Amino acid sequence: MGEFRLRFAPSPTGYLHIGGLRTALYNFLFARANDGKFILRIEDTDRTRFVEGAIESLINSLKWAGIDYDEGVFLDDSGNIIEKGDYGPYIQSERQEKGIYGEYVDKLLESGHAYHCFCSKDRLDHLREHQKADGLIPRYDGLCKSVSLEEARKRVADGEEYVIRLKLPTNTDIVVNDLVKGKIVINTSDMDDQVLIKSDGFPTYHFAVVVDDHLMGITHIVRGDEWLPSTPKHVYLYEAFGWEAPVFVHLPTVLNKERKKLSKRNDDVSVDDFIEQGYLNEGLVNYLALVGWSPEGNEEILDMENLIKEFSFERVSKTGGIFDRDKLNWVNSHYIKNLDDERLGEYLKPYLIKDNLIDDNYPSEKLNLLASTFKDSLDRFMDISEQSRFLFEDEVEITEEDAKEYVSKDHVSELAEAFKEELNSVEEVDSEFAKKVMKNIQKKTGIKGKNLFMPVRAMLTGMVHGPELVNVIELLGKEKILKRLDSFIK
Numbered sequence: 001m002g003e004f005r006l007r008f009a010p011s012p013t014g015y016l017h018i019g020g021l022r023t024a025l026y027n028f029l030f031a032r033a034n035d036g037k038f039i040l041r042i043e044d045t046d047r048t049r050f051v052e053g054a055i056e057s058l059i060n061s062l063k064w065a066g067i068d069y070d071e072g073v074f075l076d077d078s079g080n081i082i083e084k085g086d087y088g089p090y091i092q093s094e095r096q097e098k099g100i101y102g103e104y105v106d107k108l109l110e111s112g113h114a115y116h117c118f119c120s121k122d123r124l125d126h127l128r129e130h131q132k133a134d135g136l137i138p139r140y141d142g143l144c145k146s147v148s149l150e151e152a153r154k155r156v157a158d159g160e161e162y163v164i165r166l167k168l169p170t171n172t173d174i175v176v177n178d179l180v181k182g183k184i185v186i187n188t189s190d191m192d193d194q195v196l197i198k199s200d201g202f203p204t205y206h207f208a209v210v211v212d213d214h215l216m217g218i219t220h221i222v223r224g225d226e227w228l229p230s231t232p233k234h235v236y237l238y239e240a241f242g243w244e245a246p247v248f249v250h251l252p253t254v255l256n257k258e259r260k261k262l263s264k265r266n267d268d269v270s271v272d273d274f275i276e277q278g279y280l281n282e283g284l285v286n287y288l289a290l291v292g293w294s295p296e297g298n299e300e301i302l303d304m305e306n307l308i309k310e311f312s313f314e315r316v317s318k319t320g321g322i323f324d325r326d327k328l329n330w331v332n333s334h335y336i337k338n339l340d341d342e343r344l345g346e347y348l349k350p351y352l353i354k355d356n357l358i359d360d361n362y363p364s365e366k367l368n369l370l371a372s373t374f375k376d377s378l379d380r381f382m383d384i385s386e387q388s389r390f391l392f393e394d395e396v397e398i399t400e401e402d403a404k405e406y407v408s409k410d411h412v413s414e415l416a417e418a419f420k421e422e423l424n425s426v427e428e429v430d431s432e433f434a435k436k437v438m439k440n441i442q443k444k445t446g447i448k449g450k451n452l453f454m455p456v457r458a459m460l461t462g463m464v465h466g467p468e469l470v471n472v473i474e475l476l477g478k479e480k481i482l483k484r485l486d487s488f489i490k
């Protein structure tokens with residue numbers, strides 16, 4: 001085998017699915033590790049499922065994830081779809097327009113590997129119903145197989161509607177060798193004469209995928225295992241054309257914790273969902289790589305460079321990879337901790353604005369301080385609002401239990417008073433003040449340790465645990481602290 005060539009071939013039916021991103025990632029990792037080429041092809045032969053803007057959205061999601069490719073479909077600087085590479089076009093509807101599929105199906109018709117089928121929808125519906133009623137797996141009964149090519153061409157010329165079907169040999173074993181799933185043998189008596197060209201003249205996925213993978217020189221087909229049952233048809237098509245089949249690699253389905261396929265109704269499935277919730281591209285990609293694959297050592301934090309180094313199909317698991325949100329959060333929090341304050345602050349700002357906690361003019365020093373204060377407790381950016389809300393609200397509430405334990409004692413009023421005095425001695429609260437104030441209160445009141453810190457924290461935040469008190473004091477500022485202390489001064 002010469003240079004390895006891999007492709008990701010999504011259908012533009014909406015957003016990029018999280019399982020699709022993992023498929024793209026494994027293709028990319030293998031291509032990069034082997035100095036191969038990676039190609040993005042768009043499979044849009046099912047025109048009824050085409051969604052406007054889906055191609056752009058797919059490309060943007062891949063870009064966000066840091067998955068780049070060498071050939072195929074790209075966006076230019078103005079966001080227009082363009083194509084690059086020597087094997088184009090890379091959009092199947094354009095290949096259809098060029099007559100590529102027609103040309104190749106003719107070869108199969110000539111060689112007797114395909115035939116025209118003129119059966120009406122009615123007939124096929126009936127057939128299916130009868131087969132079902134008899135407990136059989138519905139499939140085409142081969143009625144039109146005996147129509148000669150000559151006669152078929154006449155009927156086509158006369159305007160009869162038709163599809164073109166693959167002509168499978170009878171009682172023949174088809175062998176699929178899959179790098180992950182192993183050897184699979186299926187007999188043609190258990191297979192259907194697959195439609196290759198539909199009545200609208202468009203190829204089916206099965207036909208287009210084989211023709212394109214061959215013409216684009218694809219050496220490895222890496223895709224989700226929902227395509228495994230279709231692979232024998234593809235293998236037979238390669239045989240019928242006399243082409244060498246690529247290596248097949250079918251990846252285990254991404255499952256939720258209940259071991260069910262991710263569903264839009266119960267799970268986040270679109271990459272955009274994860275972006276919106278504030279997962280970092282590095283975090284999501286690192287975690288996704290581990291859903292259905294594991295590196296040789298125990299290390300689970302692997303950036304793209306290390307993933308490329310470590311990745312191999314041998315360590316891809318045969319059965320479903322579980323998408324575990326807790327683990328994703330853990331991996332993502334690792335990448336958040338590695339961000340510098342300024343960068344994290346920029347990421348957090350839109351979430352805080354959206355939740356009406358700050359506005360666009362919130363000072364950048366405070367944003368940086370906020371970022372550094374919550375850096376260690378954030379799994380994703382979205383959580384910043386819930387975690388930091390107490391800083392922005394006018395009043396804080398203490399639970400009855402905490403109030404009894406921490407702010408009902410006699411010395412609390414004295415503490416509040418001392419804090420207020422400290423505040424009144426300065427123009428505003430800065431980091432200098434924040435660092436010293438607790439010491440000063442301690443000196444003034446003689447109260448220290450738990451008796452000092454817990455009540456102050458409770459008065460200022462409504463909680464008895466939380467982020468660094470010095471930071472909280474600075475973030476709250478003079479006005480807010482004064483207000484919060486007031487209700488504790490007798």
Ligand code: GLU
Nearest residue numbers: 009010011043209223227
């Ligand atoms: N267009 C198919 C999809 O949307 C691609 C399957 C394949 O990779 O062969 O999943």
